[in-house]
Amino acid sequence: MTQLSSSPAKIELCSVTHLYVTSTRAFMAIKGIDLRVEEGEFICLVGPSGCGKTTILSLIAGLERPTAGKVLIENQEVVGTSPRVGYMLQQDYLFNWRSIEENIFLGLDIQGIRNQETEEYALHLLEEMELADFRKSYPHQLSGGMRQRVALVRTLSCQPEILLLDEPFSALDYQTKLKLEDLIVATLRRHKKTAILVTHDLSEAIAMGDRLFILARNPGRINREIIIPERIREPLPFHARNQEGFTDLFNQVWKEMEGLTDASRGD
Amino acid sequence: MHPEEINRIHRGYLRNERKRTIYVILTQLIIFVVFLLLWEWLARIGVINVLLFSYPSKVWALFWQQLADGSILPHIGMTVIETIIGFILGTLLGTLIAIVIWWSPFLSRVLDPYLVVANSMPKVALGPLLIVGLGPGLLSIIAMACAISVIITTITIYTSFKEVNENYIKVVRTLGGNKWQIFMLVILPATIPSIVSTLKVNVGLSWVGVIVGEFLVSKQGLGYLIIYGFQVFNFTLVMVSVAIIAVVATLMYQGVAILERKLTNQFK
Ligand SMILES: Nc1ncnc2c1ncn2[C@@H]1O[C@H](COP(=O)(O)OP(=O)(O)OP(=O)(O)O)[C@@H](O)[C@H]1O
Numbered sequence: 001m002t003q004l005s006s007s008p009a010k011i012e013l014c015s016v017t018h019l020y021v022t023s024t025r026a027f028m029a030i031k032g033i034d035l036r037v038e039e040g041e042f043i044c045l046v047g048p049s050g051c052g053k054t055t056i057l058s059l060i061a062g063l064e065r066p067t068a069g070k071v072l073i074e075n076q077e078v079v080g081t082s083p084r085v086g087y088m089l090q091q092d093y094l095f096n097w098r099s100i101e102e103n104i105f106l107g108l109d110i111q112g113i114r115n116q117e118t119e120e121y122a123l124h125l126l127e128e129m130e131l132a133d134f135r136k137s138y139p140h141q142l143s144g145g146m147r148q149r150v151a152l153v154r155t156l157s158c159q160p161e162i163l164l165l166d167e168p169f170s171a172l173d174y175q176t177k178l179k180l181e182d183l184i185v186a187t188l189r190r191h192k193k194t195a196i197l198v199t200h201d202l203s204e205a206i207a208m209g210d211r212l213f214i215l216a217r218n219p220g221r222i223n224r225e226i227i228i229p230e231r232i233r234e235p236l237p238f239h240a241r242n243q244e245g246f247t248d249l250f251n252q253v254w255k256e257m258e259g260l261t262d263a264s265r266g267d
Numbered sequence: 268m269h270p271e272e273i274n275r276i277h278r279g280y281l282r283n284e285r286k287r288t289i290y291v292i293l294t295q296l297i298i299f300v301v302f303l304l305l306w307e308w309l310a311r312i313g314v315i316n317v318l319l320f321s322y323p324s325k326v327w328a329l330f331w332q333q334l335a336d337g338s339i340l341p342h343i344g345m346t347v348i349e350t351i352i353g354f355i356l357g358t359l360l361g362t363l364i365a366i367v368i369w370w371s372p373f374l375s376r377v378l379d380p381y382l383v384v385a386n387s388m389p390k391v392a393l394g395p396l397l398i399v400g401l402g403p404g405l406l407s408i409i410a411m412a413c414a415i416s417v418i419i420t421t422i423t424i425y426t427s428f429k430e431v432n433e434n435y436i437k438v439v440r441t442l443g444g445n446k447w448q449i450f451m452l453v454i455l456p457a458t459i460p461s462i463v464s465t466l467k468v469n470v471g472l473s474w475v476g477v478i479v480g481e482f483l484v485s486k487q488g489l490g491y492l493i494i495y496g497f498q499v500f501n502f503t504l505v506m507v508s509v510a511i512i513a514v515v516a517t518l519m520y521q522g523v524a525i526l527e528r529k530l531t532n533q534f535k
């Protein structure tokens with residue numbers, strides 16, 4: 001199986017197929033997905049709505065068991081959720097009855113690792129997101145973008161090895177978004193963390209990722225893999241956007257996506 | 268617009284509001300007084316049967332007399348204690364059952380038809396069975412109060428447990444939480460408002476259970492006084508008891524309402 005490298009991949013999906021079965025129908029969300037992510041890599045998933053991006057993240061997070069195929073993390077089959085994998089859901093889902101501070105300590109409470117050190121780390125992250133003033137506030141007092149940043153802090157504060165991000169920047173203003181992109185990439189690189197990011201923003205995907213997967217739908221499958229060239233990969237996302245070749249790559253990905261929507265309109 | 272003008276408008280608004288509140292309270296008082304006076308007057312001129320409906324001054328006199336010789340206090344005390352115990356037991360037991368069936372979806376499906384039947388069943392019909400089973404006394408009365416509120420509590424709370432957004436549970440699961448943590452960190456805090464609002468319903472239900480229970484078996488309590496007054500044809504005593512029940516039940520309800528406001532403050 002492991003033809004490419006001798007060491008086990010951080011995350012590996014082996015011909016994973018997943019059906020959502022309800023009383024009215026069995027719906028094939030993804031079919032035959034093969035995916036290999038090395039330690040420290042940053043992977044982006046893009047594709048039309050409903051192509052199974054969230055489903056893939058749920059499978060890696062252990063929230064769902066695949067109908068067929070295997071999901072492996074360091075060669076061990078995923079059978080349930082684990083503190084090693086941090087998953088930021090598509091919406092923030094902050095707990096209204098907890099203050100911001102208590103929200104970001106949630107994971108620490110659950111994993112029984114809440115102490116002065118971990119609390120300080122979480123608060124430090126909150127500060128980096130420029131939300132330190134709001135630690136005593138409640139979620140309903142925050143804007144959508146602020147809530148999203150809090151949810152990100154909640155996920156990061158447990159220091160997971162693998163980070164799954166489902167459109168983490170969708171409710172942010174452009175400036176904050178660019179700043180956060182840099183912050184996240186820098187943090188993840190420093191700690192050699194592995195990440196999978198789902199996004200609808202193609203330039204974001206190209207600027208942040210090491211590799212890019214374009215998915216197609218009905219059923220969800222990997223249509224194409226794009227390896228981001230060294231020159232764009234190296235700098236932080238903000239500068240990556242100014243690198244030579246960025247626009248060309250963007251256009252290439254854009255065409256690829258156009259083809260997909262045309263194809264799905266055809267049938 | 269000047270600040271003082273804005274201030275003046277605000278003051279005027281407050282003054283108007285206060286006036287309106289006073290009118291409302293005045294009208295409420297007038298309705299009550301007129302009702303009492305009309306009742307008194309109609310009774311005295313013999314339009315309504317004094318023997319059956321008594322009249323306010325007589326009710327008031329009897330109340331004072333009973334209060335003075337201390338004979339009514341044990342009745343009030345007994346009924347209040349029975350209600351509170353029945354209320355607490357019913358709520359706790361109902362919540363507990365809701366937790367158990369939330370925990371086990373299999374059990375919840377198994378018990379579903381039984382809950383539906385138990386809920387549709389008029390619980391007071393079980394009165395005689397309870398008395399046979401638990402003896403003609405305090406125990407049966409409390410069991411009656413409890414029986415009336417327990418099933419509806421279970422159903423309401425279980426329903427609100429199930430309505431908690433799946434994604435909050437996902438958040439806890441991805442952070443590595445187990446089922447117990449899901450319950451303590453999400454389900455319970457998210458449903459505190461609906462649990463507290465069932466308390467308000469349960470206070471009323473417990474009163475029904477206790478009064479009916481006392482009708483059937485007791486030698487003490489307000490329900491007993493009503494039945495006793497009825498049997499010896501002392502309707503003034505019945506009226507005194509009914510009036511006391513109205514006042515005490517309202518007080519208890521308000522107490523729970525205050526508790527509700529305190530507990531649910533942080534949720535809005
Ligand atoms: N719990 C579920 N039950 C049944 N069908 C589901 C469920 N979750 C997702 N699906 C279906 O599976 C398909 C893939 O869903 P998924 O949420 O993974 O898409 P997505 O790529 O994340 O879309 P989006 O970009 O809109 O978030 C969709 O067609 C959806 O209708």
Ligand SMILES: [Mg+2]
Nearest residue numbers: 053054090166
């Ligand atoms: Mg999605």
